[in-house]
Amino acid sequence: MLEVEGLSVNYGAIRALRQVTFSIAKGEIVALIGANGAGKSTILNTISGIVPAAAGKINFLGKDLTKTPPHRIVELGICQVPEGRRVFARMSVQENLEMGAYTRTDSREVSRDLDAIYQRFPRLGERRKQPARTLSGGEQQMLAMGRALMARPKLLLLDEPSMGLAPMLVETIFGIIQEISKEGTTILLVEQNANMALGIADRGYVLETGEVVVQGPAAELAANPEVRKAYLGE
Template identity: 65%
Template sequence: MSMLEVKDLQVYYGVIQALKGISFHVEQGEVIALIGANGAGKTTTLQTLTGIIPAKAGSIIYEGKNLTKTPAHKIVEMGMAHVPEGRRVFADMSVYENLLMGAYTRKDKNEIAQSLEMVYKRFPRLKERTGQRAGTLSGGEQQMLAMGRALMSKPKIILMDEPSMGLSPIFVNEIFDIIKEVSESGTTVLLVEQNAKKALSIADRAYVLETGSITLEGKADDLLHDESVQKAYLGE
C-alpha cells in the first residue's frame, strides 16, 4: 500500500475544471517532484491534498485512510504538513512564535522543545534571529522559516510548493540541500517546483502536470533526460 494514493482527483473553481481526474502515488521515504508550467494545477493539487480546497470527485488515500472530506487541521494531526507558495509566514510575529504555530496540534511540551532544537540545528540562521519579526527576514530566511514551521508539526510527509521562488541562486542551492536532508532523515517529500532541473535532480520519481492533467511520469533521472521535458521545462 502506498503512503499516499490519489485517484481520479477532480477540482473545480466555479465552472472551470482545474484538475481533470489526476492519479498518482507517493511511497514512504520518496522525494516526488510535480513539475509543470504556471496554471498547470500544481498548487491546486497540494491545497486539495491538505484540505484547503475541496475535491469535486476522486479520492485521496493517506496511510489507508480516505482524506477527501477531512478538515485541514486534522490532516496536519495525521502527519501531513504543507509549506505554501510564497512562504506565508506571520509577518508581525517573531521567528520563535512562527515556529510554535507549526506545533499547534501537538500537546507534549518536551517533544515540542526537542523539535524546536532540531529546527534550530537544521536552520542556524533562524536561531540567530529567534526574536526577530518574521516580516523583516530576507526571502530565503522566510523560506527557511516556512519549512521549519512545517517540520514543527512532526510530519511524516511534507508538501512543498515552489520553495525556490524568488530566491537568489545561493539560497536556492541551500534550500535544496535542506530538502535532501529532510528526506534523508526519513520524511517523505512531495515537491512542486518551477525549477524543474533542480527538482528532478533530487527526486526519485516525477509527474508532469499540464492544464490539470498528468501527461508524463517516470523516474526523475529519465525525465531529466527526456527530450520533450528538456524542451518544455529545462530550457534546452
C-alpha cells in the first residue's frame, strides 16, 4: 500500500531523516519505534505532506505523493492523528468530528459514520455538544482518532497515541487501534511505548538519528536483546 524509498528530510542545516526506506502492506499495523528526536514524527509529517522531502519517494497505492499537497493526500485516503491530539479547542465534539469529513460530500453516509463514531466512543456521544477543550486527555485522544476516521482513511497514521494517558486508558486506546485494524484500516503507528506498539503490530522499524537501524516482524524485534535493552527498558 505504501512504499517509502530513500526518504531524506532537512530542517535547515539539520538532516532529520537519512535515506529511510520502508513499506506497509494493506491491512498491516506497522510500528515505528525509537528515542525522542529519532525522526518518527517527521516521517508521518512528510507522508502527510506537511514537511517537504529533500530526497526520495513516497508511493501510496502506486501514486507518487512526494509533491502532493496535504489536503489532496487526505482525499487520497491518508489521515493523521497528530501528536498532542490537536483538537479544535473551542469547537464542540460534534464539530470536530464533522471537520474530519470536510473532504466528503456524501452527507447521508457522513451522518451514519458520525453515529458509528459515537457507538465506538460512547463518551464522545455523551459530550457531543461540549467544547473539545473541556475533555480529558483520553477523551481528546478518542476525539482525534474519531475525527481522522470520519475521513474514511485507507491508511491511518497515529503519532504517539498513548502520550500523557493513564495506563488503563492506554490499554483502551490500543484495543481500539486493534479494532480499527480488524475492520480493514491499515495503520502506521509511532509510539514511545515500544512494548505496547510491538504487542499489536505485525512488523516494526527501529529508528536512530534519522535512519532505520533494525527492522523485522514485531515479535522478533520484541525478542531482540539490543532492542529490549534500548527501548523496552531491559
